[in-house]
Amino acid sequence: MSGFGRGDVFLADCPARLAVELIADKWTVVVLYGLSEGPVRHGELIELIGGISRKMLTQTLRRLEAHGLIRRHAYAEVPPRVEYELTALGATLIDPIHTLTEWARANGDAVLDALDADPEPVADNR
Amino acid sequence: MSGFGRGDVFLADCPARLAVELIADKWTVVVLYGLSEGPVRHGELIELIGGISRKMLTQTLRRLEAHGLIRRHAYAEVPPRVEYELTALGATLIDPIHTLTEWARANGDAVLDALDADPEPVADNR
DNA sequence: AGGCTAGGTTTCCGATAGGAACCACCGGGT
């Protein structure tokens, strides 16, 4: 087999793999994308990101915060206001995330086409 | 709020979002990475990717195949041999995936450091 | 009193993930 110069990512418990598992997640990608242009409020994210529930948003944000990718600012106002923004570390993700989302925008239709083109007719004895 | 020129990705049911959900997944990323240098056998992937089970590998491969990102070659030999390789569409993902995995390799340690640095001491009334 | 706002949390339950164990195939050894 060809040579992946020293795996990482392939090794179950190395930091690189952990990092992949942290961001390679449906909601994580979209949330980071949403934060990529500056601080955004919790409520703004909710209405920006179609289909996400408050629970999942909070959960995702907490996880990213714990891993040092975003920062949380809670203003002691009333009604409360909470803003999230990328940390310096999190900002280094903007590029990878944008590469990904742009691929998705460019190839989303192709992927969909493949889906309803394939549906393997019959005699499927794999 | 600032302008994400025409969202996509944010819209719950557009092709772009579907594409993100397809690849923004723990195993999917690693599997695609594993295939990024040429055809690989099922068994090779199993031993290459630490921690994946046969079931999850098969499942992931099937999903990618259905969406036109990889192709499956089953040779009618005995013992059976099955190879997977990227399609042309799948090959367009090599770049995004590599950007991601390289970020992971470069920042995996920083992410881990943040994790055991943060553990917010006490009085945590959010 | 009751309502409103904004961010979270809790509860309940169906859907999914994931590991262990099993199956099919067939040539080769004994």
Place this chain on the structure above:
DNA sequence: ACCCGGTGGTTCCTATCGGAAACCTAGCCT
């Protein structure tokens, strides 16, 4: 004739996850 081994895949079963909706806090407003 019998069992074994090497491959790829599939069941079975449980633990965890995800989503909807209700509830919570705290102040200000009518």
